[in-house]
Amino acid sequence: MEVFYTLPENIAGNQVKLGAEEARHVIRVLRHKVGDRIQVVDGEGNEYRCVITKIGRGELRAEVMSQTRRARETVAEVTLAASITKGAKMDAMVEMATELGVSQIVPLVTMRTIARLTPARLRRFRHLTVSALKSSTRTMLPRIKPVQEFEQFLKESSYFDLRLLAYEEERRTRLREVLVASPRRVALVIGPEGGFSETEVAAAQAHGFRTFSLGPRRLRAETACIAGVALLLYELKEL
């Protein structure tokens, strides 16, 4: 199954329009013709089964036959709040986290965060979530939030009903032990290469964050993100 993405504003009534890039892919690569059925998602949870009605220059129109909500999406909303890291590995992390099913990614600046996010890199992340949405056949596009200071993130964390932080110094407590039944909004915090400072962990705990261990082997920040997201979604029975 192939899923195409279009902006919500390209859907009006039962008419769907694909942007130039998507249309080109449907026509040139997949060689679809008028009358063929395609599946289109708007990144806001809507999935449309459509029939192609018109193929023009870099444009494709289709008519909606049926529509579903939030297909293949998680029930719980998982926010991955992760320290910014350097290089292409954070790109791969953003893609993998999107495929796995996170709802939001918050790039964090913590005490030991060295890397910075340029506006171009932030745009790139948004672009990567679109391609990962399509490859994973998701229907909701994860939001890449603006960069936030860790302290500020903690201040706004009352939004979540389960707050988790992977902590290197936490030796015994496994993820299973810090869960609650059927949380709706979960925050998973992953620190930078150098880890969180004790002060930061204490501050997080004061805001209701529970610390847990990702095992005795030291994980690079991006690996911790992906392993953490996978385990969390698994425990929530979303994986």
Added chain:
Amino acid sequence: MEVFYTLPENIAGNQVKLGAEEARHVIRVLRHKVGDRIQVVDGEGNEYRCVITKIGRGELRAEVMSQTRRARETVAEVTLAASITKGAKMDAMVEMATELGVSQIVPLVTMRTIARLTPARLRRFRHLTVSALKSSTRTMLPRIKPVQEFEQFLKESSYFDLRLLAYEEERRTRLREVLVASPRRVALVIGPEGGFSETEVAAAQAHGFRTFSLGPRRLRAETACIAGVALLLYELKEL
């Protein structure tokens, strides 16, 4: 904690020698001096706490004070048998799987595997496992096995006492349901972008492989590898 790597043949009695690259790192970057304590692993499960005795041109010698076996290693041996994939993502996958704790990686050629592994790429993987071993403070270096045809891998799979295959068409069975108590040697098989053919899955099942689902969202091959390894090690209480 920083861990240095040396080849087993560089350890004789209680004398440890570091190769040029590692020695340079200890001396130039970390600015260690004679008399300082360092930790050296040989990738075969031995970890040595040593005291630096001599610093020469691109060479470092140390004396072993104490020695431990298999620190921070998993009890079960996990073999990740994964279809070869294209580009840098497989590099990242090899690194992440090493950090998480796999014992072996077998690059597979399946029916729908498109990418190929050059000897240079295979060497690169071996190099990446060394850097990931150090960053993760592991003591066992995972083996990167030669490329194997899927069929051949199945034929030799009696070595494992738990055989798992992540299958896209498997909708209901979760990993938890296909486990056995305390396996010693586990094989986790992950297919290519296009998935396994029905014939391949049937052949695997005939060899005792149990299929399970990694959730309703389609994961790219590398993401499936990392999520699969993380979940498996989690269930084995190794993470």
